[in-house]
Amino acid sequence: MRxxxxxxxxxLGRTYKVASAIVDTVSETRQVxxxxxxxxLLAQFAVDDDADIGRFVNKSVQTIDGVKDTQTLICFNAFTPDRGQGLD
Structure with a gap:
C-alpha cells in the first residue's frame, strides 16, 4: 500500500461537509x-502500490462538492516505534 x-x-462554510463527504464516500481514506x-483539511489516504495517485486525487477528491484546491504529499517511508530503529 502507498x-x-x-x-x-x-x-467558505463547507469544511465540515467536505470532511464528511470524504470519510463517507472515499474508501481509501484513513483519517481527515x-x-x-x-x-x-489534511486527509490521509492509502492506495494499492500500482494505483495512479494523480488520477485518484483528480477523480476521488477534487470532484467532491466544496473542494476548492488541493496539495498532495506522497510518502516515501513510515517510521514507527516498531520499524524506526536500525534503518541507517
Missing amino acids: SFYIFIKCE HSVSGEFD
Whole structure:
C-alpha cells in the first residue's frame, strides 16, 4: 500500500461537509483532520502500490462538492516505534 496526504482548501462554510463527504464516500481514506493555516483539511489516504495517485486525487477528491484546491504529499517511508530503529 502507498500512503499519501492531501491538504484540502474548501469553499467558505463547507469544511465540515467536505470532511464528511470524504470519510463517507472515499474508501481509501484513513483519517481527515481539520487544520489551521492555508488549507482547511489534511486527509490521509492509502492506495494499492500500482494505483495512479494523480488520477485518484483528480477523480476521488477534487470532484467532491466544496473542494476548492488541493496539495498532495506522497510518502516515501513510515517510521514507527516498531520499524524506526536500525534503518541507517
